[in-house]
Amino acid sequence: MIENKNAELNELLKNFSIDRKTYEFQGINQGYINDTYLVLDNHYPLYILQRVNHNVFKDVHGLMGNIANAFQHLQDQNYTAIELLKTESDNSYFKDEKTGYWRLMTYINNTTAYDNATDTDIAFEAGRVVGKFHQLLAEAPLDNYVDTIPQFHNLPLREKQFEESLGSAKTEKLETAKKAISFAKETLEKLKILDNSKLPLRVCHNDTKLNNILFSKEDSKALCLIDLDTIMKGYFYFDFGDAIRTVANTAAEDEQDHSKITFERTLFEAFIKGLDSNGPFLYKEEIDLLAWGAVFMPFIHGLRALTDYLNDNIYYKVSYENQNLDRCLSLFDFTNKALQEIGYMTQVIKKGLTPKV
Ligand code: GN1
Numbered sequence: 001m002i003e004n005k006n007a008e009l010n011e012l013l014k015n016f017s018i019d020r021k022t023y024e025f026q027g028i029n030q031g032y033i034n035d036t037y038l039v040l041d042n043h044y045p046l047y048i049l050q051r052v053n054h055n056v057f058k059d060v061h062g063l064m065g066n067i068a069n070a071f072q073h074l075q076d077q078n079y080t081a082i083e084l085l086k087t088e089s090d091n092s093y094f095k096d097e098k099t100g101y102w103r104l105m106t107y108i109n110n111t112t113a114y115d116n117a118t119d120t121d122i123a124f125e126a127g128r129v130v131g132k133f134h135q136l137l138a139e140a141p142l143d144n145y146v147d148t149i150p151q152f153h154n155l156p157l158r159e160k161q162f163e164e165s166l167g168s169a170k171t172e173k174l175e176t177a178k179k180a181i182s183f184a185k186e187t188l189e190k191l192k193i194l195d196n197s198k199l200p201l202r203v204c205h206n207d208t209k210l211n212n213i214l215f216s217k218e219d220s221k222a223l224c225l226i227d228l229d230t231i232m233k234g235y236f237y238f239d240f241g242d243a244i245r246t247v248a249n250t251a252a253e254d255e256q257d258h259s260k261i262t263f264e265r266t267l268f269e270a271f272i273k274g275l276d277s278n279g280p281f282l283y284k285e286e287i288d289l290l291a292w293g294a295v296f297m298p299f300i301h302g303l304r305a306l307t308d309y310l311n312d313n314i315y316y317k318v319s320y321e322n323q324n325l326d327r328c329l330s331l332f333d334f335t336n337k338a339l340q341e342i343g344y345m346t347q348v349i350k351k352g353l354t355p356k357v
């Protein structure tokens with residue numbers, strides 16, 4: 001079976017402009033969406049090969065265009081560039097009739113990613129590199145970016161999908177998820193105060209959880225952001241909140257023991273310092289809403305996980321039946337903890353970040 005898979009993947013690689021060799025492959029089972037393999041030559045890692053989930057990403061051509069556009073701006077001595085390897089016909093991805101869309105990227109050696117921040121240096125570096133990403137993309141023309149998942153972080157849309165799942169879910173599931181459902185309803189009401197109308201749209205990453213940041217094993221510096229499928233227009237608080245839900249929280253996204261879930265103030269403060277180390281790049285209106293991002297993002301992810309649980313796991317890959325519910329409960333617990341820190345976060349943000357004028 002594995003032999004077959006290797007042969008299949010080697011066959012696929014023949015479509016890319018790289019040395020003709022027999023490569024080895026290691027599956028990377030971290031993501032919930034795409035299939036990812038490390039490509040090795042004689043045990044030495046060279047590339048990352050990915051099949052893009054076409055069920056989730058309808059416009060792969062547009063998605064790859066977004067990445068290529070962003071790469072043109074993500075050039076800086078403090079930001080490590082990733083490259084896309086071209087196909088034999090000079091494309092940035094290959095479409096296989098049977099298995100779908102594939103892309104190949106350079107693997108950056110001696111790097112690692114963290115699920116949680118274990119110390120303030122990691123949190124600082126995460127803040128610095130998320131800020132750098134935004135600073136470099138601040139001047140990028142927005143019209144060049146298509147919406148790879150339309151309304152990805154749009155709460156009214158996620159609310160509608162949640163309502164629909166309530167209508168079709170099995171009675172046992174509605175019962176099991178009772179607490180989560182009532183927290184969702186309450187919090188949806190609270191978040192109605194969020195007003196995006198004064199915020200500038202930016203090119204965002206839209207999936208800035210900590211393990212999408214690559215760190216150097218040599219000097220522990222954050223190098224760049226990976227997993228670029230959701231690069232598209234958005235608001236800065238999306239990227240801020242998605243980072244905070246994993247940087248300031250020391251527990252896993254599907255942690256079942258909620259006593260382990262904490263909002264770590266020292267990690268939050270270090271992240272803000274890291275953001276600020278880039279100099280001012282955010283407008284006052286964005287800074288004013290930032291603390292809510294740290295509530296909004298864990299909540300919207302929890303809501304999506306809950307919806308998928310009620311829909312019998314049709315969107316996320318799950319490793320056991322109730323994993324989506326566990327993710328939801330853990331994310332909602334952190335949402336609640338972040339809600340209690342709104343006043344504190346607002347103060348730290350106001351003191352720590354200088355608005356761009
Ligand atoms: C999904 O597969 P992965 O981990 O890159 C999801 C993100 C979530 C993440 C974890 C396109 O990303 O929004 O942050 O799971 N991506 C998509 O919850 O839905």
Ligand code: MG
Binds near residue numbers: 031033207227229
């Ligand atoms: Mg992703």
